[in-house]
Amino acid sequence: MTDATHPIAARGSLLVLDPRTKARKAAETRFRLYGAAAIAISILALVVLLTSVLGNGLGAFRQTFVTLPITLTEKTLDKSGTRDPEVMKKVTTIGYSKLIDTALTEALAAKGLSTEGLSKKELSGLLSQEAAATLRNQVLADPTLVGQTVEVKLLANGRVDGFFKGRVTLESAARDSNISPAQLELAQKMREAGLIGLGFNMAFLTGADASELRPEAAGLGVAILGSAYMMLIVLVLSLPIGVATSIYLEEMAPKNRWTDLIEVNIANLAAVPSIVYGILALALFINFMGLPQSAPIVGGLVLTLMTLPTIIIATRAALKAVPPSIRDAALGVGASRNQAIFHHVLPLAMPGILTGTILGLARALGESAPLLLIGMVAFVKDFPSAPPEGLMQPATALPVQVYQWTQRSDPAFVERASGAIIVLMVFLLIMNAVAIILRRRFERRW
Numbered sequence: 001m002t003d004a005t006h007p008i009a010a011r012g013s014l015l016v017l018d019p020r021t022k023a024r025k026a027a028e029t030r031f032r033l034y035g036a037a038a039i040a041i042s043i044l045a046l047v048v049l050l051t052s053v054l055g056n057g058l059g060a061f062r063q064t065f066v067t068l069p070i071t072l073t074e075k076t077l078d079k080s081g082t083r084d085p086e087v088m089k090k091v092t093t094i095g096y097s098k099l100i101d102t103a104l105t106e107a108l109a110a111k112g113l114s115t116e117g118l119s120k121k122e123l124s125g126l127l128s129q130e131a132a133a134t135l136r137n138q139v140l141a142d143p144t145l146v147g148q149t150v151e152v153k154l155l156a157n158g159r160v161d162g163f164f165k166g167r168v169t170l171e172s173a174a175r176d177s178n179i180s181p182a183q184l185e186l187a188q189k190m191r192e193a194g195l196i197g198l199g200f201n202m203a204f205l206t207g208a209d210a211s212e213l214r215p216e217a218a219g220l221g222v223a224i225l226g227s228a229y230m231m232l233i234v235l236v237l238s239l240p241i242g243v244a245t246s247i248y249l250e251e252m253a254p255k256n257r258w259t260d261l262i263e264v265n266i267a268n269l270a271a272v273p274s275i276v277y278g279i280l281a282l283a284l285f286i287n288f289m290g291l292p293q294s295a296p297i298v299g300g301l302v303l304t305l306m307t308l309p310t311i312i313i314a315t316r317a318a319l320k321a322v323p324p325s326i327r328d329a330a331l332g333v334g335a336s337r338n339q340a341i342f343h344h345v346l347p348l349a350m351p352g353i354l355t356g357t358i359l360g361l362a363r364a365l366g367e368s369a370p371l372l373l374i375g376m377v378a379f380v381k382d383f384p385s386a387p388p389e390g391l392m393q394p395a396t397a398l399p400v401q402v403y404q405w406t407q408r409s410d411p412a413f414v415e416r417a418s419g420a421i422i423v424l425m426v427f428l429l430i431m432n433a434v435a436i437i438l439r440r441r442f443e444r445r446w
Contacts, residue, residue, distance in 0.1 A: 060419025226395030233300025278370030293375030314356020
């Protein structure tokens with residue numbers, strides 16, 4: 001066969017692409033472009049989502065405060081002069097409101113700010129309805145303040161706060177029965193005089209929820225504590241049960257139709273909608289067992305049921321990833337099956353187990369549907385006690401708190417809901433980061 005009759009030579013030069021090669025390369029180029037476009041769209045959607053959440057929610061971490069020097073007269077707050085908090089509790093918030101109104105009037109006069117055209121009710125309306133309770137709690141915590149003039153930071157009204165954040169305008173105030181343009185103009189002058197200012201709102205993270213009349217006082221403290229209690233229950237129950245189940249199925253159970261049926265059901269349970277678990281919890285834990293509604297113990301149990309399949313699947317995958325030679329070597333030097341599993345296989349599979357557990361907890365932290373069915377949507381003002389008593393007391397959770405705030409009419413609660421989403425996203429990012437660090441720190445490649 002000569003060079004002229006060689007098959008490759010008959011088709012032409014190797015440097016010249018034939019139509020089939022051109023079509024294949026064009027298809028590969030299109031596929032790369034499709035992948036790049038999909039990634040770009042995903043990044044764009046993420047940016048839009050984060051921009052929306054951060055733009056609406058960052059304002060919740062800053063709040064408008066009114067700083068006033070208030071004279072805490074003994075005649076009003078402690079007529080007995082004993083400074084006994086139990087005796088001083090008889091003074092309601094009405095008595096403290098009078099002191100605040102007097103202090104506000106004097107502060108405005110000292111700054112030369114005119115209140116002409118505004119009634120006493122409109123002046124006091126510049127402050128939150130929570131202001132009197134805040135001052136009362138402060139005095140009861142330190143009765144020695146009575147008889148002194150102290151500088152106190154009090155929450156401004158939600159509409160005033162919205163005005164300084166751009167959510168409320170003079171035009172909208174003219175149509176609002178809760179605020180007037182004259183009040184906002186006075187608030188602007190008070191800000192210029194140094195009586196009003198924006199500051200970091202620590203109470204948003206530590207305070208309890210508030211009613212619809214006091215959106216500026218609403219906080220996430222009860223929700224964060226309730227979520228922490230539930231995650232503690234989920235961790236204590238799901239990790240040992242899930243790991244033990246995985247070890248038995250993967251290392252000890254005989255391979256027959258029953259174990260196959262169990263494995264199929266575990267895989268199916270991982271895909272069951274979370275609201276189904278809520279229906280199960282309502283029927284089993286509340287109606288049958290009589291556990292209290294809206295309690296962390298019930299939320300933790302239902303989230304445990306929901307998390308178990310995820311942990312079992314991840315743990316079994318981690319156990320499978322350990323080479324059989326590890327087991328054979330341990331058995332070859334005289335170790336029992338249990339010793340081979342717990343001394344060699346389990347430590348090597350621990351990074352995958354921890355990763356799966358943390359991801360399961362992260363999923364449970366963001367669930368709201370099953371918690372709504374067990375009554376955790378209720379308004380909870382008081383903080384639950386420390387465990388174990390607190391596990392049986394009413395509480396709420398972060399995703400449920402977001403749902404509650406989005407259902408309220410005041411626009412300030414929308415800001416609060418976006419702020420709660422930011423807090424929830426921070427917790428989820430931390431949990432996912434811990435999972436990645438643990439996997440990279442302890443993972444072994446075979």
